[in-house]
Amino acid sequence: MADLGNPKNTIEIIQKHQFVFQKKFGQNFLIDPHVLEKIIRASGATDKDLVLEIGPGIGTLTQYLAEAARQVIAVEIDKNLMPILKETLDGYKNVTVMNEDILKVDIKELAEEYNEGQPIKVVANLPYYITTPIIMGLFEGHVPVESITVMVQKEVADRMQAGPGSKDYGALSLAVQYYAEAYIAANVPPNCFIPRPNVGSAVIRLTKHKTPPVKVTDEALLFSLIRAAFNQRRKTLQNGLNNSAHISYSKEQIREGLSHLGLPPAVRGEALSLEQFGELANYFSGL
Numbered sequence: 001m002a003d004l005g006n007p008k009n010t011i012e013i014i015q016k017h018q019f020v021f022q023k024k025f026g027q028n029f030l031i032d033p034h035v036l037e038k039i040i041r042a043s044g045a046t047d048k049d050l051v052l053e054i055g056p057g058i059g060t061l062t063q064y065l066a067e068a069a070r071q072v073i074a075v076e077i078d079k080n081l082m083p084i085l086k087e088t089l090d091g092y093k094n095v096t097v098m099n100e101d102i103l104k105v106d107i108k109e110l111a112e113e114y115n116e117g118q119p120i121k122v123v124a125n126l127p128y129y130i131t132t133p134i135i136m137g138l139f140e141g142h143v144p145v146e147s148i149t150v151m152v153q154k155e156v157a158d159r160m161q162a163g164p165g166s167k168d169y170g171a172l173s174l175a176v177q178y179y180a181e182a183y184i185a186a187n188v189p190p191n192c193f194i195p196r197p198n199v200g201s202a203v204i205r206l207t208k209h210k211t212p213p214v215k216v217t218d219e220a221l222l223f224s225l226i227r228a229a230f231n232q233r234r235k236t237l238q239n240g241l242n243n244s245a246h247i248s249y250s251k252e253q254i255r256e257g258l259s260h261l262g263l264p265p266a267v268r269g270e271a272l273s274l275e276q277f278g279e280l281a282n283y284f285s286g287l
């Protein structure tokens with residue numbers, strides 16, 4: 001089958017099937033072979049790996065993945081793409097296409113069925129409207145995943161990678177870094193897609209930690225603290241925690257918790273590292 005990394009082939013197949021792009025599904029298809037190769041390289045996919053691709057579109061990245069990996073499971077929501085995928089992936093015996101909403105798929109079960117429960121690699125040019133639920137679902141659902149290599153909005157990639165003190169630092173940075181090591185592999189301009197998105201994009205690789213970098217006795221409490229700290233970003237951490245419906249500690253206990261960590265009473269959440277949020281969570285759960 002013709003290489004869809006070549007824009008001419010992409011346009012041809014779209015016209016042949018009279019495919020209509022659906023904005024609501026975040027359909028921006030890649031048309032740059034260099035970017036496609038970069039994604040494959042960043043993913044580290046080899047002939048031993050099972051790769052889950054989210055949103056194959058017309059099968060562009062899928063073709064590259066099929067060449068690199070042992071097996072590819074591609075989950076696509078848009079039924080209008082099924083006949084196209086049948087044509088563009090014809091001849092690739094190691095690809096399975098599923099017409100499903102990824103947010104409703106039991107990925108743990110997929111890994112069990114196709115990879116004997118061993119960690120899989122997730123590789124995708126993600127639909128941007130559901131980036132966070134997809135990534136957090138993979139982490140929080142305790143799916144066996146070794147790494148997630150995805151195209152996301154540039155701004156989201158920056159947030160995932162940011163540390164304390166940066167304007168991009170927030171609840172997403174902390175959640176991602178609790179579960180994985182984040183590395184931006186490439187910045188990708190709008191002209192590498194058809195149609196062009198109106199934002200810049202980046203390829204980010206999230207390599208899952210074997211064990212989280214901070215040890216907490218109550219993970220749910222850690223995330224409640226993080227969410228409360230950034231819900232009211234301009235408030236002090238003390239007020240943020242006080243005002244949260246999910247945090248039940250008294251004003252006094254919160255003040256003592258901060259002082260136990262050696263933090264000033266007016267400190268803001270954005271100044272705390274993941275380690276410090278972990279310490280705070282352990283202090284509270286020990287009360």
Ligand code: SAM
Nearest residue numbers: 025028029030055056057076077101102125127
């Ligand atoms: N992989 C293709 C590429 O790189 O050219 C297409 C990427 S496009 C940014 C995102 C794809 O995800 C679209 O094909 C879209 O239909 C699909 N998609 C959107 N929402 C989805 C969902 N909930 N589950 C599965 N696929 C979805």
